Amino acid sequence: xxxxxxxxxxxxxxxxxxxxxxxxxxxxxxxxxxxxxxxxxxxxxxxxxxxxxxxxxxxxxxxxxxxxxxxxxxxxxxxxxxxxxxxxxxxxxxxxxxxxxxxxxxxxxxxxxxxxxxxxxxxxxxxxxxxxxxxxxxxxxxxxxxxxxxxxxxxxxxxxxxxxxxxxxxxxxxxxxxxxxxxxxxxxxxxxxxxxxxxxxxxxxxxxxxxxxxxxxxxxxxxxxxxxxxxxxxxxxxxxxxxxxxxxxxxxxxxxxxxxxxxxxxxxxxxxxxxxxxxxxxxxxxxxxxxxxxxxxxxxxxxxxxxxxxxxxxxxxxxxxxxxxxxxxxxxxxxxxxxxxxxxxxxxxxxxxxxxxxxxxxxxxxxxxxxxxxxxxxxxxxxxxxxxxxxxxxxxxxxxxxxxxxxxxxxxxxxxxxxxxxxxxxxxxxxxxxxxxxxxxxxxxxxxxxxxxxxxxxxxxxxxxxxxxxxxxxxxxxxxxxxxxxxxxxxxxxxxxxxxxxxxxxxxxxxxxxxxxxxxxxxxxxxxxxxxxxxxxxxxxxxxxxxxxxxxxxxxxxxxxxxxxxxxxxxxxxxxxxxxxxxxxxxx
Amino acid sequence: xxxxxxxxxxxxxxxxxxxxxxxxxxxxxxxxxxxxxxxxxxxxxxxxxxxxxxxxxxxxxxxxxxxxxxxxxxxxxxxxxxxxxxxxxxxxxxxxxxxxxxxxxxxxxxxxxxxxxxxxxxxxxxxxxxxxxxxxxxxxxxxxxxxxxxxxxxxxxxxxxxxxxxxxxxxxxxxxxxxxxxxxxxxxxxxxxxxxxxxxxxxxxxxxxxxxxxxxxxxxxxxxxxxxxxxxxx
Numbered sequence: 129x130x131x132x133x134x135x136x137x138x139x140x141x142x143x144x145x146x147x148x149x150x151x152x153x154x155x156x157x158x159x160x161x162x163x164x165x166x167x168x169x170x171x172x173x174x175x176x177x178x179x180x181x182x183x184x185x186x187x188x189x190x191x192x193x194x195x196x197x198x199x200x201x202x203x204x205x206x207x208x209x210x211x212x213x214x215x216x217x218x219x220x221x222x223x224x225x226x227x228x229x230x231x232x233x234x235x236x237x238x239x240x241x242x243x244x245x246x247x248x249x250x251x252x253x254x255x256x257x258x259x260x261x262x263x264x265x266x267x268x269x270x271x272x273x274x275x276x277x278x279x280x281x282x283x284x285x286x287x288x289x290x291x292x293x294x295x296x297x298x299x300x301x302x303x304x305x306x307x308x309x310x311x312x313x314x315x316x317x318x319x320x321x322x323x324x325x326x327x328x329x330x331x332x333x334x335x336x337x338x339x340x341x342x343x344x345x346x347x348x349x350x351x352x353x354x355x356x357x358x359x360x361x362x363x364x365x366x367x368x369x370x371x372x373x374x375x376x377x378x379x380x381x382x383x384x385x386x387x388x389x390x391x392x393x394x395x396x397x398x399x400x401x402x403x404x405x406x407x408x409x410x411x412x413x414x415x416x417x418x419x420x421x422x423x424x425x426x427x428x429x430x431x432x433x434x435x436x437x438x439x440x441x442x443x444x445x446x447x448x449x450x451x452x453x454x455x456x457x458x459x460x461x462x463x464x465x466x467x468x469x470x471x472x473x474x475x476x477x478x479x480x481x482x483x484x485x486x487x488x489x490x491x492x493x494x495x496x497x498x499x500x501x502x503x504x505x506x507x508x509x510x511x512x513x514x515x516x517x518x519x520x521x522x523x524x525x526x527x528x529x530x531x532x533x534x535x536x537x538x539x540x541x542x543x544x545x546x547x548x549x550x551x552x553x554x555x556x557x558x559x560x561x562x563x564x565x566x567x568x569x570x571x572x573x574x575x576x577x578x579x580x581x582x583x584x585x586x587x588x589x590x591x592x593x594x595x596x597x598x599x600x601x602x603x604x605x606x607x608x609x610x611x612x613x614x615x616x617x618x619x620x621x622x623x624x625x626x627x628x629x630x631x632x633x634x635x636x637x638x639x640x641x642x643x644x645x646x647x648x649x650x651x652x653x654x655x656x657x658x659x660x661x662x663x664x665x666x667x668x669x670x671x672x673x674x675x676x677x678x679x680x681x682x683x684x685x686x687x688x689x690x691x692x693x694x695x696x697x698x699x700x701x702x703x704x705x706x707x708x709x710x711x712x713x714x715x716x
Numbered sequence: 717x718x719x720x721x722x723x724x725x726x727x728x729x730x731x732x733x734x735x736x737x738x739x740x741x742x743x744x745x746x747x748x749x750x751x752x753x754x755x756x757x758x759x760x761x762x763x764x765x766x767x768x769x770x771x772x773x774x775x776x777x778x779x780x781x782x783x784x785x786x787x788x789x790x791x792x793x794x795x796x797x798x799x800x801x802x803x804x805x806x807x808x809x810x811x812x813x814x815x816x817x818x819x820x821x822x823x824x825x826x827x828x829x830x831x832x833x834x835x836x837x838x839x840x841x842x843x844x845x846x847x848x849x850x851x852x853x854x855x856x857x858x859x860x861x862x863x864x865x866x867x868x869x870x871x872x873x874x875x876x877x878x879x880x881x882x883x884x885x886x887x888x889x890x891x892x893x894x895x896x897x898x899x900x901x902x903x904x905x906x907x908x909x910x911x912x913x914x915x916x917x918x919x920x921x922x923x924x925x926x927x928x929x930x931x932x933x934x935x936x937x938x939x940x941x942x943x944x945x946x947x948x949x950x
Contacts, residue, residue, distance in 0.1 A: 248764040316775055323771050328764045336738040354771065355727070358778040362786065366877065375866045375873035377786070393795045393870060398786055405720075405782070438743060445735070452724060689744035709748050 152676070162258075164250035165676055166235045169257050171567070173231030176257075180264050181224035185635055187216040196628035198609045206608045207295040210279030213606065214296075215267075217282030218304070221410060222311060223264055225552055229417040230315070230353065231260060233559060234322045234346045236567070240666035241343045243331025243684045243706075245677045247321040256321070259314030266307040273299035281606065283407070286378040286399050287391075290371040293384070305368045312361045315353065322350040331665075333686035337441070338705070340664045340690040341434065344441055345420020348448045349413045355452065356413065359406035363399055370394065397462055404455035411548050412451040416444055418555040419486055422508050424690075425558055426490055428662045429505035430497035431701055433691035436489045443482035450479045460531045469528040476526035480519070487516060498694065498701075502660075503577030507558025510585045511551050518547025521596065536606075539599025542592045550588045557584070557641065564645075565659045569672050570652030576644040580637070587634030594623050663702045664690040719781045719788065727774055769915050773922050776885060780926055783881065787874050787933065797869045798936045802858040808851035809931055815844035816924040819893075819917045826913040831900070834913070838897050841920070845890055852883050878930050882923065889919050 160168065190212040194204045204212075235253070239246055247253045270277040279295030280288060288294050290301055326339070326347045339347075366377040370391075378399040379391035427434040434440060456464065456472035490512055499505065521543040525531045534540060557580070564572050599605075602615055603624075610616060658667040670680040684706040692703040790796070822837035856876070866876045896912045903909065932940075 249768060316772075320768050320771050320775075324764055324768045327767055335742075335744075336735070336740060337742050337744040351731075354775050355724075355778050358775060358782055362779060362782045365881075366786070369866070369873065369877065373866050375877075376870055377790070377873060377877075390867060393793060395790060395793075398789055401789075402782065402786065433745065437745065438741075441740065445740075449728065688748045691745070 162254060164246075164254045166239050166247045166250070166253060167567075167674065169253055170232050170235035172257050173235060173260065174228050174233075176261055176264055177224050177228040177232060180219055180268065181228075183268065184216045184219035184224060185638070187212040187219075189632060189635060191216060192628040192631045194608065196625040207276070207279060209608045210281070211277050211295050211300070214279050214282055214284075214304075215271075215277050219267070220549070221282065221414075222308070223267065225414045225548070226315070226353070226410070227260060228556060229414060229552070230322060230346065230350055231257065231318055233342075233417060233421065234318070234350065236563070237342055237666060238322055238325050238346060239329070240566075240669065240674060240678060241340050241664060241690075242326060242329060242334050243665050243679070243686060244325060244329035245679060245683065248324050248329050249321050252317045253321045256314050256318035259310055259317065263307045263310035263314060266303055266310060270296065270300045270303035270307075273303060276300055278304045283400075283403060284367065285403075286367060286370065286394075286396050287380065287382055290367065290379070291382070291384055291389075302368065302371060305364045305371070308360060308364045309368075312357045312364075315357060319350045319354045319357075322346060323354065331683045331686060334665075334705075337438070338686055338689045340420070341423035341437070341440055341444070342417070342420040342664075344444050345416040345418070345423075348444045349416040352409045352416070352448050352451065353413045356406045356409035359402050359404075363402035363406070366402075367399065397459075400459050400462055401455070404458040407458060408455040409451050411544075412447055414548055414552050416447065418511065418552045419444065421555050421559045422490065422511050423486075423493075424664065425504050425508040425562055426493050426512075427691050427693065428562075428660050428664075429502050429508070430494055430499045431693050432493055432497040433689075433693050434489065435492040436485075437689065437691060439485055440489055443485050446482040447479060450475060450482070454479060457526055457531070460528050461535045466528075473526055473528050477523065480523060480526075483519060487512070487519075502561075503572070503574055503581060504558045504562035504660075506578065506581045506585075507554045507561065510581065511554045511558065514546055514554060514585075514588070515551040518543060518545075518551055522547060534599060536604050537599035537601075538595045538603050538605050541605050542595035542599055545592050545595075550592065554585070554588075557581070560645070562660070563666075564648070565655030565672070566666060566669075567673055568649055568652070569655055570648050571655045571659060572644050572648045572652060576640055580640045580644065583637040583640070584634060587630055587637065590630045591627050591634065594627060598623060661700070661702050663692050663704050665705050668704050668706050719785045723777055723781045763911055765911060765915060769918060773919070776922070777926075779881070780878075780930075783874075783878055784929075784933065787878070790870050790874065793870075795869070796871050798934075799859060799864045799869070799872050799875055800862065801935050802855040804851055804855050804858065805931065805935075808848050808855065809927065811844050811848045811851060812924055812927055815841045815848060816917075816920045818844060819913075819920045823910075823913050823917040826910040834909070835897070835900050838893065838900060838913070842890060842893050842897065845886055845893070845920075849883055849886060849890075852879055855879070875934055878934065882927055882930060885926075886923055889916065889923065892916060892919075 158164075163169065163172075190204055191209065193201055194209050235247070238244070267277075273296075275296050275298040277296045278284070278289065278300035280290075280301060284301070284304070291297065294301070296304075326343060330339070366375075369375045370377050370379050374390055376391045376394035378396050379389070379394040380396065381392045382389050423434050423440060454472055454475045456468055457476045460469055460472075521539070525534060525540065525543055561572055561577055564570075598620055601617075601620055603610070603620060610621075655672065657669065657672045660667070665684060665686065666674075668684060669675075669678055685708075686705045687707065687709055688703065688705055690705055692698075692705075694701045695703055818837050818841040822834055822841060825834040825837055856879070859872075859875075864872050864875075866873045893916050896909065896916055899912070900909055
């Protein structure tokens with residue numbers, strides 16, 4: 129098949145773009161703070177996302193403590209509880225997961241994996257981070273505003289979100305909306321970079337179909353995010369106008385505490401459409417990068433090429449396209465036309481096809497592979513199991529008649545925490561263990577990593593598995609207190625207590641990870657350039673950690689795809705992407 | 717929602733064509749070394765900034781079409797009262813058309829390397845755009861003077877929202893244009909400016925098209941346009 133002429137320089141297609149001019153840092157400030165190097169921006173993004181994520185983790189304890197021991201902590205009144213629920217959801221979905229996958233891993237991995245020296249618009253990239261930081265600070269600051277943050281639920285549905293009965297009516301909701309608008313502006317700057325870098329800055333020979341699936345996942349997610357975030361943007365701007373100028377985009381004529389408000393004839397359903405037009409793609413904006421990263425982790429640590437690479441790429445594209453037309457399944461209980469319900473149920477179930485295809489391909493990749501149970505691999509396998517679990521309950525909830533009775537129960541909480549809470553977080557951990565040697569030049573401790581994995585993985589199951597059962601019993605979500613309810617047996621309350629205790633333990637156990645993360649900076653085993661013996665381009669940099677400009681004098685030339693593992697006849701069990709082919713060798 | 721649908725069909729078909737041409741059907745595991753069937757590029761690839769602007773325009777189109785979709789959904793309720801349109805809007809439209817024409821002339825001048833003319837056209841276009849923004853503010857003033865407040869009727873609110881969003885986009889463009897004019901002043905060789913001017917021109921044309929559609933929609937003539945489209949299709 130392959131024509132191996134030996135003229136290796138000619139064997140690769142010509143460069144897509146000329147060499148770019150790099151920004152060079154001259155002072156400490158421009159090197160580490162206002163830095164335009166994507167690798168530094170990636171660390172800034174990830175650090176900020178993890179920091180605000182820890183705040184959200186603490187908020188989840190607040191929720192859990194109240195649910196298990198109602199009224200035991202005097203500080204947690206109904207107001208504080210709803211504020212915790214709102215902020216936990218919003219932070220985790222938008223400010224943590226989206227930011228860490230696209231801003232963190234996207235910034236670090238895209239240029240390295242496609243063989244670029246940096247993102248194509250480094251200045252805009254830097255700006256993106258600072259706007260994101262500002263958005264995060266505005267959101268966090270709402271805790272210190274009079275009245276506290278908004279307690280409207282993370283979906284911020286009007287009319288209740290901007291009426292006086294909701295906590296944070298004065299400042300919280302305004303700061304939340306302003307912060308989201310900022311986040312979207314910042315994200316758009318970053319997203320432009322990720323997309324255009326993949327389109328424009330690939331090195332010689334790096335054709336689209338030779339990109340690692342991580343890049344494919346992040347690329348598709350960035351495209352989707354650019355198209356979906358405008359939905360949230362428009363919704364936020366219009367809700368902000370309703371709140372501040374008294375317009376009636378979403379606010380119907382309403383009587384509050386016996387007083388006629390000035391609003392007339394707005395449509396709350398319109399907000400739901402706009403919100404979920406963003407909200408559903410958001411799930412896949414988080415999931416697609418996770419899919420991509422997991423594909424690479426499995427392939428590298430199983431020493432086998434990913435099964436059905438083309439199918440994997442097409443599935444990513446198909447999921448991206450389909451996920452733009454399923455938002456209505458979040459609105460089954462809004463009283464929509466049955467015909468719409470039918471349409472959205474069909475598209476929702478159709479997404480299961482490409483998704484299942486990916487799962488099969490991961491499993492077949494593992495089949496008879498030379499599996500190394502390293503920490504990243506454990507997390508990847510953990511993801512696989514968890515994602516299948518969460519995905520299956522998604523099939524239940526995708527059906528209108530099953531969703532309607534379950535929609536207000538803990539079943540939904542269990543479903544989405546499995547599928548877009550635990551599953552992506554496991555991938556984030558796996559990816560950090562996997563790429564940490566490239567970022568710092570040292571390995572993380574394997575034993576601590578494994579302890580961390582088992583506590584997190586088993587703990588997450590002990591937390592969220594029983595919630596399915598509670599949901600089927602009819603235990604409602606969002607409630608501050610269950611009180612005396614005939615249909616909820618005492619055993620359910622006991623289960624609630626156990627969930628809370630385990631949640632606290634698992635939360636504190638993350639300290640192991642952070643200890644490992646920081647201690648390994650100094651004491652970790654030196655990793656060398658390619659400790660996992662991986663084929664993709666980011667492991668072939670001349671320096672580790674990669675220097676400014678990534679590639680020294682000459683950018684690499686790519687001769688093959690990123691999954692040349694265990695190739696028969698090759699001297700090693702992997703062939704790096706940038707290793708020139710030898711005449712007559714393993715032609716098939 | 718049909719507005720969004722149309723936009724997505726356009727974006728999806730561009731993406732599909734691109735993916736096809738980039739060889740998304742190839743089997744990479746069979747292709748070591750040379751990429752079989754790699755078409756290569758006969759012409760130089762477009763500059764990154766151009767692609768970046770293209771992607772940004774897709775995002776901006778998304779924002780505007782979502783607002784439009786909301787407009788149409790809301791419009792169908794019985795309490796909708798289209799506000800009286802200030803006459804200055806028509807004048808503004810002509811101004812924006814003129815500014816789009818002048819910036820295109822600037823692009824032509826930049827390609828030919830005529831520096832003086834380039835500067836003149838750029839300044840003319842910036843002035844016309846500024847005039848448009850002032851004209852829009854004038855229209856707002858007139859409406860407010862006539863008692864048409866944003867809080868009054870959803871139609872009014874949508875009018876302020878859409879014109880405001882469009883105006884902000886144009887102001888953003890003016891900031892970029894000011895930078896280009898500054899560079900035209902400093903740099904002796906207009907050839908390097910050609911791309912920047914072209915990007916500005918593309919953005920201006922985009923905003924012109926958006927404004928024309930918004931103008932039809934806000935003055936209640938969009939239904940007539942829709943009827944014509946339906947007749948063409950059927």
